[in-house]
Amino acid sequence: MQLLAKLFKVLNSEASPWQIAFAIMCGLIIGLTPLWRIHNLLILLIVLSFRMNLSGFILSWVVFSGVAYVFDPLMIHIGEAILTAETFTTLGTALYASSLGQMSQFNHTLTMGSLIVSLTLAPIVLLLSRYLVIGYRQKIMKWVEKLKIVQLFKASRLHRIYTQLGD
Numbered sequence: 001m002q003l004l005a006k007l008f009k010v011l012n013s014e015a016s017p018w019q020i021a022f023a024i025m026c027g028l029i030i031g032l033t034p035l036w037r038i039h040n041l042l043i044l045l046i047v048l049s050f051r052m053n054l055s056g057f058i059l060s061w062v063v064f065s066g067v068a069y070v071f072d073p074l075m076i077h078i079g080e081a082i083l084t085a086e087t088f089t090t091l092g093t094a095l096y097a098s099s100l101g102q103m104s105q106f107n108h109t110l111t112m113g114s115l116i117v118s119l120t121l122a123p124i125v126l127l128l129s130r131y132l133v134i135g136y137r138q139k140i141m142k143w144v145e146k147l148k149i150v151q152l153f154k155a156s157r158l159h160r161i162y163t164q165l166g167d
Contacts, residue, residue, distance in 0.1 A: 021130035023056035031064025032118040079113025
């Protein structure tokens with residue numbers, strides 16, 4: 001229930017659609033890839049350095065982490081195909097020979113496959129989430145606020161809990 005309330009809090013917030021969309025995109029990358037990787041530290045640094053919606057980031061991270069469990073076998077297969085490709089052999093060997101390459105753990109099939117999948121999906125998720133946030137705010141939010149049940153909800157104790165989530 002709190003997760004759903006946080007979603008609506010993010011969508012109804014004053015954050016710009018781009019802020020929410022970038023937060024969702026970063027949550028996608030961290031959510032689909034194994035957590036303790038160096039590229040995730042970079043994503044986390046970006047999220048904390050720029051003005052992104054932290055609630056949207058954390059929410060999308062949780063959602064995409066769940067999605068990752070379903071698609072891990074596919075991402076392992078993609079990672080294996082990339083790592084065993086003849087064109088990647090020289091780059092992979094050079095990367096693994098460096099300290100940074102070993103810390104990145106790109107030689108693991110899941111890390112490589114999930115990073116490639118998440119980076120491929122990132123621009124699509126960015127644009128789609130921005131479009132959905134704008135559409136929600138322009139069409140659905142105004143329509144929902146007119147409903148009698150929403151007006152009753154706003155008068156209830158549950159609404160007070162909802163409004164206190166961001167405080």
